[in-house]
Every structure is written in C-alpha cells, then in structure tokens.
Amino acid sequence: MLYRKYAAVMLAVCMRYSPGRDDAEDILQEGFIKVFSSIGKYRHEGSFEGWIRRIMINMAIDHYQQNLRHAYHAAAEESAGPHPDDDLPGHDPDPPQASDIPKETLMHMIRELPDGYRMVFNLYAIEGLSHKDIAGSLGISENTSKTQLMKARRALRGKVNEYVQHHAFKIPAP
Secondary structure, X not given: XXXXXXXXXXXXXXXXXXXXXXXXXXXXXXXXXXXXXXXXXXXXXXXXXXXXXXXXXXXXXXXXXHHOHHXXXXXHOOOOOOOHXXXXXOOOOOOOOOOOOOHHHHHHHHHOOOXXXXXXXXHHHHOOXXXXXXXXXXXXXXXXXXXXXXXXXXHHHHHHHHXXXXXXXXXXXX
16 A cells, blocks of 8 residues: 555656666665665654655665766766856856746656766755765765756756757746
8 A cells, every 4th residue: 555655656756866767667666675674764753755755765876876877977077167158158057947848848858867967956956955965975076966967957958948949939038
C-alpha cells in the first residue's frame, strides 16, 4: 500500500535526477528498499512524504556518483569562468520567462541537460539546497556547483528560446 500510494510521485522526483526512465525506475526501487528497511528510523518530524522524498533524492545522488561520475568530471573540467558573452552589452544574463511552456516540456528540457548540470540544477533550483550543501553531497567544490548551475541555466535558456522560436509564440517580458 505504501508503494502504491507514493510510487508515482517519487518516480517523478527520480525522473528529474535521471537521464532516462530506466535509471529513474532503478532509483525508485532502490529508494523504496531503503524506505522499507529504514522505516523504523522515521522520527515523525515533518511529513512522511518529505522523508521518502529525501531518501529518493539521496538514492539519486548515490546512483549518480556510482554510475555517472566520470561524465560529471569531464563537464566540470571545462572552463570554470564566466562565459565571455555574459559581459557583452545587451546580453541578458537572466533566463527567459517560461510560464507559457507546458510543465512536461520544461521537465523534459531539464532531463536532457548533461548529468552534472541536471544534478546541480535540481538540487539548487528545485530542492533549494545551497551550493555548500550541493558541494558536500556531490563531492565537488562550491565553485564547481556554481559553475554547473550557471551552465545549466544557460543551456535551459537556449532550449527555451529554441522552443519559443519553433512554436512561434512570444514569452512575455517581465
């Protein structure tokens, strides 16, 4: 019953951290094994769903570290400085507003990000972790976390702009 109640919601969480559905389902299964084996440790502080969510996120981080670490380090070794275009006159460093893009489309765009970008983006933008906490969780420096977030935002901005141009509607200015 516990699995049936929370599986769909937790699969959505796992999908945000995974490159594909198969990996997300693996994380979900490993996560529920952890939930069932640790249920006696739940201290009734905060919501039960939040406790399960935290386990799923930790399992996703573990999965990432075990299976995708080499890809992350390759991306992290790229230039860590600001992008040269960021200081050009007329360059808008803020991501475009995407309120008119369907949620599923945005989630797909996030899933398409390189592994390191996706992990940092999700932990920072969705889970609300600090760069210090992200660095500790992923075993990277705070500056690498900040750089990965900047690159993720830039990549998402490009995907949003491409979507907007392809679907011929204007995103309203703030």
